[in-house]
Amino acid sequence: MHGYQGKFLRINLSTRKIDVEPIDESFATRYVGGVGFGVRWLYDILPKGVDPLSPQAPLIFASGPLASINFLGSTGISVTFKSPLSGTVGDSDMRGRMGGSLKGCGYDALLIEGKAERPVYLRISEGLCEILDGSHLWGKDTYQTQAIILADPKNTNMLVTSIGVAGEKLVKYANIICELQFFAGRTGAGAVMGSKNLKAIVVGGKLKTLVADREKVKKWMKDINSKIQTDGTCDALSRYGTWNIIGAANLNGILPTKNFQATTFSNINKIDGDALLSTVYIGKKACPGCPIGCRRVIEGEVPYTLSPEFGGFQYETVASMGSLLLNGDPYAIGKANELCNIYGVDTISAGVVIAYVMECLDKGVLTENDLGFQLKWGEPEGIFKMIELIGLRKGLGDLLAEGVKKASQEIGKGSEKWAIHIKGIEVPMHDPRGKKGMGLAYATSFKGADHESSMHDETFQRENALSELGFTVPMDRRQFEGKSTLVKVLQEYWGVMPDALTICKFPMVPPRPLKPGRLVGLLNAVTGWHFTIKDFLITGERIFNLARMFNVREGMTRKDDKLPRRFEEVLKEGGSTGESYPKEELDKLLDEYYRLRGWTPDGIPTSNTLRRLELS
Amino acid sequence: MAIPVKFLSAFQEQTQGKTTFFVEEGQLSQIFGELQKEIPGLKEKLWDKEGKIHPAYNVILIRGDTQQLCHDLNSKVKEGDELIIIPIISGG
Numbered sequence: 001m002h003g004y005q006g007k008f009l010r011i012n013l014s015t016r017k018i019d020v021e022p023i024d025e026s027f028a029t030r031y032v033g034g035v036g037f038g039v040r041w042l043y044d045i046l047p048k049g050v051d052p053l054s055p056q057a058p059l060i061f062a063s064g065p066l067a068s069i070n071f072l073g074s075t076g077i078s079v080t081f082k083s084p085l086s087g088t089v090g091d092s093d094m095r096g097r098m099g100g101s102l103k104g105c106g107y108d109a110l111l112i113e114g115k116a117e118r119p120v121y122l123r124i125s126e127g128l129c130e131i132l133d134g135s136h137l138w139g140k141d142t143y144q145t146q147a148i149i150l151a152d153p154k155n156t157n158m159l160v161t162s163i164g165v166a167g168e169k170l171v172k173y174a175n176i177i178c179e180l181q182f183f184a185g186r187t188g189a190g191a192v193m194g195s196k197n198l199k200a201i202v203v204g205g206k207l208k209t210l211v212a213d214r215e216k217v218k219k220w221m222k223d224i225n226s227k228i229q230t231d232g233t234c235d236a237l238s239r240y241g242t243w244n245i246i247g248a249a250n251l252n253g254i255l256p257t258k259n260f261q262a263t264t265f266s267n268i269n270k271i272d273g274d275a276l277l278s279t280v281y282i283g284k285k286a287c288p289g290c291p292i293g294c295r296r297v298i299e300g301e302v303p304y305t306l307s308p309e310f311g312g313f314q315y316e317t318v319a320s321m322g323s324l325l326l327n328g329d330p331y332a333i334g335k336a337n338e339l340c341n342i343y344g345v346d347t348i349s350a351g352v353v354i355a356y357v358m359e360c361l362d363k364g365v366l367t368e369n370d371l372g373f374q375l376k377w378g379e380p381e382g383i384f385k386m387i388e389l390i391g392l393r394k395g396l397g398d399l400l401a402e403g404v405k406k407a408s409q410e411i412g413k414g415s416e417k418w419a420i421h422i423k424g425i426e427v428p429m430h431d432p433r434g435k436k437g438m439g440l441a442y443a444t445s446f447k448g449a450d451h452e453s454s455m456h457d458e459t460f461q462r463e464n465a466l467s468e469l470g471f472t473v474p475m476d477r478r479q480f481e482g483k484s485t486l487v488k489v490l491q492e493y494w495g496v497m498p499d500a501l502t503i504c505k506f507p508m509v510p511p512r513p514l515k516p517g518r519l520v521g522l523l524n525a526v527t528g529w530h531f532t533i534k535d536f537l538i539t540g541e542r543i544f545n546l547a548r549m550f551n552v553r554e555g556m557t558r559k560d561d562k563l564p565r566r567f568e569e570v571l572k573e574g575g576s577t578g579e580s581y582p583k584e585e586l587d588k589l590l591d592e593y594y595r596l597r598g599w600t601p602d603g604i605p606t607s608n609t610l611r612r613l614e615l616s
Numbered sequence: 617m618a619i620p621v622k623f624l625s626a627f628q629e630q631t632q633g634k635t636t637f638f639v640e641e642g643q644l645s646q647i648f649g650e651l652q653k654e655i656p657g658l659k660e661k662l663w664d665k666e667g668k669i670h671p672a673y674n675v676i677l678i679r680g681d682t683q684q685l686c687h688d689l690n691s692k693v694k695e696g697d698e699l700i701i702i703p704i705i706s707g708g
Contacts (some may be wrong), residue, residue, distance in 0.1 A: 079699075233670075233672040234672060235661070235672070236625060236672065236673075236703035237703070237706070239628070240703075242707075244625045245625075245703065245705045246625070247624035247625050247702065248624060248625070248704075248705050251624065251676065251700060251702060252683075272624070273625030275624060282647075292645060452707055456706060457708075458674070458704055459704055459706060461674070461685050462671055462687070463673075465671075474687065476685075493667070506707070511672055511704075512706075513670035575676075575683050585673065
């Protein structure tokens, strides 16, 4: 078996039993790795209706076959669980080195069940896994946790993946953080880890994983890397990181502003890519094996100290802690990002929750007495206090830590209308009124609102955007027509498969050079398989449908595939002026989308579809 | 009257940090020709090998309250218009 170690660790923290279980080739070819393994095991292990934070609910870390090579961030890992925010499949892909290092210990994945009696951490080295006392780490922030663990000589040269205090306190959108700079940020992985009294996982190993054809692997890697460095398609990403799209998003009228009440920000010149390069930016970093280097490093002293240790914020955080809150101060965005990282809270969800509270204050649903301090649009100090309240579950933060859906249901008074979530997951920083495919992707993603579940409409406005998958005719980002087919295919190709391979998605975005044929060629060279592009897509479709079946088993149907009512409102200014996302248009798209997927009109995969995908 | 051409998080190395240039109205191909004189090296980056707009960038034409994507170099740019060059949005 190539590209795999062929085994995973199954750890029960309640019984402290650690088993090594096999992964065979047949299973690997059907589910590949990462989210594929995660969804399969989650479906098989967790019965309907179990609380995501109960000991029974598993937390799965799975690498992909490409983690065996050091290529375009492929040494990352996918984290899969039942989301405490949505009750759907929860999954978040974390770049960094944890996947590669776990393979280096001799394992492709970790499946963690149960709940430790007292706080613990795991130490995994070559052929060895230990459950160690973590009492001294409990209550420590992410920075302190890493420092304490690495100060132990036994942990030299190992990687630390941990939760912050927010994870311990079961903040429903707590994240998991690796090396202080990589995150399983979305859908509440940190709360699941906290519910198991598991503070950290320390990994270090250097065992090799065999690949099928080393020469072919080298050839594919050289070919793709060379194109990335010379064809100009990654230049802006390399220079600006994901900040390269801030100005463009504002221009196109898709930049969430003032809790999605608008999509253009008056202070954009203070927080766009060029502004950030000239203020907080001090350098860039690359994931392992990546020549692009889109990660930012920031620093600041006045008015807020910013530590480069936490890396730099990305586009999503510029919007969620910036335009969404009318905050035009790059240093304040950096500070908000740093606080979220210290507590271990997802920056997107936290921003959407804070924006919801600001609108509640505007509309008199909440008062400053409810908070105990002043919170105003664009004023950083209030934003920082809100993050602390949430991270520590203090005061109103205890309710807000449940997520914007539950908070708005409790607060009521009509405030559900401006709680911007899908299936309980706070909406990311791409307003779907200006990009209609993204709206359909949000509504149908198996993990709620997810901006990485389908490629973005802007990419397909040019001819021959992705001809290998049949997308040759330009489609305006604002049009509804054609988006069902587009989203269906892209959810499989880009939403699922990179998370199964655990490779970065950015180099796959057209016109960048990691095209379908090259990616499949590389996968075959690593594994020795004979996948075609069609096989690759069907595998993505299998994983997608299995995740859907998990959600269906939990009671979800078409009624849950919806968008917040705010997106039915017509935008009045900016590059998407006049655009809205009426329910009737979403319904038309859903009819076509379900038909294309082989689902019933109520959004349930038919038995024929499940048979075709070998899932019955 | 001159047409403003703005570079938004794009080609700052070539423009040496300058974000806005002014050119005379005309076809996009003529405008790009003018820009090339002011910004050496731009052509190799903004045009692809077939002489088309590089697929990694979008050229947006702003006319009054509307904005449209320029699909080729034949687009006509008139007085009062504005051109903005942006990288393609690829997710955050």
